[in-house]
Amino acid sequence: MADYLRIKFKVLVFGSIFLSVITLGFDNVLPSLFLKLISTISLIFSIWQLIEQSNYEKIKDYMRLANKYKNLYDEIKKMYYEKNISEIDNILQKITELRIESTEYPINKIARIWSKCVIRKEMNLEWLYEI
Secondary structure: OHHHHHHHHHHHHHHHHHHHHHHHHOOOOOOHHHHHHHHHHHHHHHHHHHHOHHHHHOHHHHHHHHHHHHHHHHHHHHHHHHOOOOOHHHHHHHHHHHHHHHOOOOOOHHHHHHHHHHHHHHOOOHHHHHO
């Protein structure tokens, strides 16, 4: 989700800047109606940024939560290869805590698809199929 929010934020910022540059730099070349349209789109991008500001502030929290999941994954993988199940209760407790913490950070469909792609790219999941 954090990656999605970061990209969305950058698109809105650079979109607003780009459209503003066009309206400032080409005022003699482009028709007035077209310039008003571009200015309106730029204004919509800026308003959208302000409305979504609280989501952008959550990026750090989403990243922190994702790192917790990654660390838990690494612990489980290590336990699997070491054939050490003595700390399974600790792992189950961490899973429960993460699930509770995750309810505070909803993930939409686009972010879920994005996450699956990132997980496949960054994590070796082949060991899960050996079980």
